[in-house]
Amino acid sequence: MPTKLLLAGYFGCGNLGDDAIMLGFVQHLSNTDFSVSVLSGNPDETFRLYGLNSIPRKDMTAVKKAILTHDCLVFPGGSIFQDVTSVRSVAYYSQLVKMAKAANKRVAMLAQGVGPLTKFLGKRMALQAYNMADIVSVRDPGSASTLKSLGVKKRIVVTADMAFLLPPPKENPDQETFKIGDMHTVGLSPRPHGKGKDVVNLFGGLARLLFQAKLMPMLIEMDREEDGPLILEISKEQGGKIPDLRKIQTPMQLQQRFVRMDGVVAMRLHAGVLAATAGVPALMVSYDPKVAAFAKLMDMGTAPAVAGLSSQRLFDKYMEFQKDRQKNQAILEQKLVEMTKLARQNIELIEEAFRPTATI
Numbered sequence: 001m002p003t004k005l006l007l008a009g010y011f012g013c014g015n016l017g018d019d020a021i022m023l024g025f026v027q028h029l030s031n032t033d034f035s036v037s038v039l040s041g042n043p044d045e046t047f048r049l050y051g052l053n054s055i056p057r058k059d060m061t062a063v064k065k066a067i068l069t070h071d072c073l074v075f076p077g078g079s080i081f082q083d084v085t086s087v088r089s090v091a092y093y094s095q096l097v098k099m100a101k102a103a104n105k106r107v108a109m110l111a112q113g114v115g116p117l118t119k120f121l122g123k124r125m126a127l128q129a130y131n132m133a134d135i136v137s138v139r140d141p142g143s144a145s146t147l148k149s150l151g152v153k154k155r156i157v158v159t160a161d162m163a164f165l166l167p168p169p170k171e172n173p174d175q176e177t178f179k180i181g182d183m184h185t186v187g188l189s190p191r192p193h194g195k196g197k198d199v200v201n202l203f204g205g206l207a208r209l210l211f212q213a214k215l216m217p218m219l220i221e222m223d224r225e226e227d228g229p230l231i232l233e234i235s236k237e238q239g240g241k242i243p244d245l246r247k248i249q250t251p252m253q254l255q256q257r258f259v260r261m262d263g264v265v266a267m268r269l270h271a272g273v274l275a276a277t278a279g280v281p282a283l284m285v286s287y288d289p290k291v292a293a294f295a296k297l298m299d300m301g302t303a304p305a306v307a308g309l310s311s312q313r314l315f316d317k318y319m320e321f322q323k324d325r326q327k328n329q330a331i332l333e334q335k336l337v338e339m340t341k342l343a344r345q346n347i348e349l350i351e352e353a354f355r356p357t358a359t360i
Contacts, residue, residue, distance in 0.1 A: 002035040003354045006070040008096050009078045012040030012054060014224030017163065017270025018078050020251035021111070023050065024165035025076040028347045033354070037070065039063060039096075049250055064099055073100040074350070077111035077139060077162045079269075079290060081129070083122030090117070094125040101132050106353070108135040110346040111162045113269075113290050114143040117150070127151055135349050140293045157349065160342035163273045169255040183216040184262035186318070187245075187280075189271035190219070190234065192226050193287045193306060197237070199267070204234045205311025206265065206318075207242050213319070215262070219244040220254070222268040263325070265318055267306065269294055276336060281328035283321045285314065298335050300328060 007025070010018040026036050036053070040046040043054035055066045067073060073096060080093050100107050109130060117123045130136055130152045137157040138144045144156045190203040207217035219234060219242055221227040228246055235242045248254050251274055258264065258278035265283045266272045269291055272282040276298065284303035286292040295303035304317055321328070 002033055003072065004070040005029075005034055005036050005072050005074050005350070006055075006066055007036060007038045008057075008073060008075050008093065009039075009080055010041075011038050012042040012046040012057070014041070016222050016248065016251050016254055017268060017273070019050075020163035020166055020270055020274060021077040021161065022052075023251060024162035024343065025074075025110070025346070026050075026052065027167075028165045028344065030351060033351070037066060039066070063096070067096070067100050067105060068103050070105065071354075072106040072108055072350075073097070074108045075110060075112065076346070077113070079113040079115075079288075081112065081114050081117070081126045083117055083119045084288075087119055087122045087125070090122045090125045090129075094129040097129040097132050106135075107133045108350060108353070109133045110135065110137050110349065111139040111159050111343065112137065112143055113139050113161075114146045116289065117146065123150055130154060135353060137346055137349060140290070140297060142289060142293045157345065158342075159345045159349075160339040161270075161273055162343055162346060163251070163270055164277065164336070164339040164343040165347075166251060166255070166274070166277050168277055168279065169252070169259045183211075183214055185216045185218050185243075185260070186210050187258065187261045187264040187266075187271070187275070188217050188219050189222055189264065189266035189268040190227070190230055191223065191267045191287070192230050193267070197233075199230065199306065200234050200237050202306065202309060202311055202314065204238045204242075206314050207234070208238060209311060209315040210318075213315075217242055218261070220266075220268075220271060221246040221248065222271050227268075263318065263322055265314070267291065272298075276332060276339075279329070279332065281321075281325065281332045283318050285309070298339075299331050 011022045038052050038054045039057040040054035046054040055062050127150045136154045137159045139161045144158050190199050193199050210217045219231045231244050255278045258275045258280050264275040267285045272284050275282040284291050284295040286303040287306045292303045
């Protein structure tokens with residue numbers, strides 16, 4: 001009988017990055033050795049889009065039953081152990097770990113992006129959860145350092161984000177760069193951050209400067225709940241509709257759009273990852289250490305911090321970034337091979353753990 005894995009994360013919640021993590025993991029498992037179910041914010045949608053058996057993530061009675069009927073609780077990635085806004089995220093996922101261990105099930109923390117963890121309760125719950133896990137891997141060295149500083153005693157393997165395992169979009173020999181008229185398109189992936197209208201003004205001003213430079217800005221909705229209203233506000237502040245990509249249903253659809261773009265400017269981490277899998281280097285804008293770490297990991301220069309950043313400076317940074325596009329393209333190709341190999345290690349950790357002779 002196949003080993004039953006129950007996936008936990010921010011899946012089925014309208015975030016393309018988290019769904020990309022889930023799909024990268026599922027698509028690279030051995031089909032005959034494992035069966036997969038998902039704790040989802042929208043089980044019907046997760047089944048309709050991806051054909052995955054799903055359990056409502058907030059129905060704790062159903063969640064407990066699912067844990068009891070599976071062999072391993074797997075967290076395949078994302079920044080779920082963080083307390084930037086509150087400790088609720090850490091509390092929820094820590095509770096799942098406790099439930100799994102109480103039921104004598106294995107727990108695998110894979111490709112984790114850990115932190116920021118700034119509150120006493122958040123740190124304590126994360127420490128307990130990771131020390132109870134049977135397998136721990138992280139997607140970047142910074143996350144490994146965070147776990148060690150918390151006091152996690154488990155072996156920590158540094159791998160890479162599972163979204164790197166998504167296959168590149170299929171090539172179409174007739175496909176041209178996405179243009180509106182004679183204007184090449186630049187994808188913009190903002191996200192809400194801080195108070196006031198700093199992000200609205202930053203990306204609205206950038207869109208205006210790009211248009212003046214004969215480039216077409218294209219706002220990208222990575223998170224259905226958070227980014228949609230922000231995109232509408234950016235357009236409103238600029239006095240008219242800026243072209244956008246909204247209600248994209250799957251990461252693969254977004255990959256197909258990225259491959260036709262001239263460039264990308266992204267606050268969203270997985271906008272950068274998915275653009276990379278489509279062969280497009282992204283200029284990252286850092287609102288969180290994970291974004292700066294990703295830019296450094298991909299050797300794509302220093303990600304400017306969003307705090308105090310002006311539209312003009314960001315525009316200048318992008319134009320400078322594009323001057324090195326050929327060099328960045330060559331770096332990206334090399335880094336994609338490296339990241340895919342590292343991401344594959346997450347799959348190997350699970351496969352090794354459930355071989356008949358394996359012991360943890």
